[in-house]
Amino acid sequence: MEEKKLEFYKSLGLKLTPQRIAILEYLEGNKTHPSAEDIYNALKQNFPSMSFATVYNTLEVLVKKGLIKEIIVDPYKKRFDAFTHNHHHFVCKYCKKVIDVSQKIQFSLPNELKGCEVEDFQVVFIGVCPECKAKEN
Numbered sequence: 001m002e003e004k005k006l007e008f009y010k011s012l013g014l015k016l017t018p019q020r021i022a023i024l025e026y027l028e029g030n031k032t033h034p035s036a037e038d039i040y041n042a043l044k045q046n047f048p049s050m051s052f053a054t055v056y057n058t059l060e061v062l063v064k065k066g067l068i069k070e071i072i073v074d075p076y077k078k079r080f081d082a083f084t085h086n087h088h089h090f091v092c093k094y095c096k097k098v099i100d101v102s103q104k105i106q107f108s109l110p111n112e113l114k115g116c117e118v119e120d121f122q123v124v125f126i127g128v129c130p131e132c133k134a135k136e137n
């Protein structure tokens with residue numbers, strides 16, 4: 001990892017262990033929206049002593065620091081996104097692939113939310129991706 005990036009993470013008060021650096025590198029530019037299990041499985045070969053709890057706790061810390069976002073696409077698994085700008089997602093109900101949707105979606109705040117301070121919203125489109133659709137036919 002670049003020195004500059006390491007300095008940036010350190011400036012956020014992030015303790016940088018080799019495992020944490022590996023997790024950060026794995027997430028950087030990663031578009032697959034991995035779960036904690038995915039990250040653990042991808043890195044455990046290089047870090048046999050790393051526990052699943054380490055991965056999970058690191059992800060929690062990174063979310064708190066605003067470096068990654070937890071996305072709400074799968075009710076059974078938390079999935080994480082290193083692309084933290086406001087965007088939405090499409091999730092395929094068969095292969096669970098997640099596609100980023102960056103196009104702005106305009107809508108007015110529902111009446112039920114009057115008085116609430118909305119900080120963020122995520123739209124999740126659910127359906128069948130082109131690859132799974134091709135297999136269906």
Ligand SMILES: [Zn+2]
Nearest residue numbers: 092095129132
């Ligand atoms: Zn699919």
Ligand SMILES: [Zn+2]
Nearest residue numbers: 081083089100
């Ligand atoms: Zn995303």
